[in-house]
Amino acid sequence: MNGYAVSTENLGLSYGRTPALTDITVNLAADRIHGLLGRNGAGKTTLMSVLASLRRATRGTVRIDGQDPFENQSVMENVCLIRESGDLLVDERLKTNLTFLEGARPHFDRPYAESLMEAFRLNPRKKPQALSRGQASAFGAIVGLATRAPLTMFDEVHLGMDAPSRQRFYNELLTDFAERPRTIVLSSHLISEVEHMLETVTILHEGRLLLSGEADDLHARxxxxxxxxxxxxxxxxxxxxxxxxxxxxxxxxxxxxxxxxxxxxxxxxxxxxxxxVPLQDLFIHLTEPQPEEQAS
Known part of the structure; x- marks a missing residue:
């Protein structure tokens, strides 16, 4: 299995007359871990939703593995977006959700998922609505890891997890990525916790691309x-x-x-x-409102 390369050119998306994304052009190479950063409302979730074909771009182009992903089943069955909302069969037990994913996702590894369930101490007989927020986040992380999709995106998957659970997720992600490379996009506001994993960094600000480049180059700035x-x-x-x-x-x-x-x-x-330079300091500086913005 090889990861999928991702590219967008002049990508835009609007909700009515309100722009959510404007002129986003990025190139994310295959088989790397990419960081997607931005303040609340910057457009991170919207961009990942477009990449996952949950929303259709208003303008510009999207290419995943060289193809337009929208309504393209062969591409989209190999793209996994993990959101806090879960996207689960909420009325079914966790083990039933695993069975469904095993049939829907061509690379899903059921034994690996079950081993992660044990590591995160999740009861497979429980239903999603019976989970705490931290447990629900952990199950989302398990799904994302075990799906082993060529393009896997984690949208603030750590929300609700305590520090030991977050560290377990980071360790599992790096270990499994080393053994089975694929393209990972990781969105997080806990920048200091994840920056050591990121090979590239893309920063969105108010729906626009602020920068996108190698993490080492940003550290050298x-x-x-x-x-x-x-x-x-x-x-x-x-x-x-x-x-x-x-x-x-x-x-x-x-x-x-x-x-x-x-x-x-x-x-x-x-x-x-x-x-x-710590990535978090750079991020705060680059996205800090300028005096004229604050005055307005």
Missing amino acids: GATLTGPAATVDQHASGLQVVGTRNLGPTRQVTVFGDLDEQALEAAEHDGLQVGA
């Missing part, structure tokens, strides 16, 4: 400077600071922009630790 507060302030002077953290006498600042290598070497010479 700035730096963190950590050390004694006075020394950090000295080297950060004149730079664009987008994040500050203090722990006693130690300060860490995140600076954004193309940085002079000599300046970074000087910072290290003065005893500062220089690191990559």
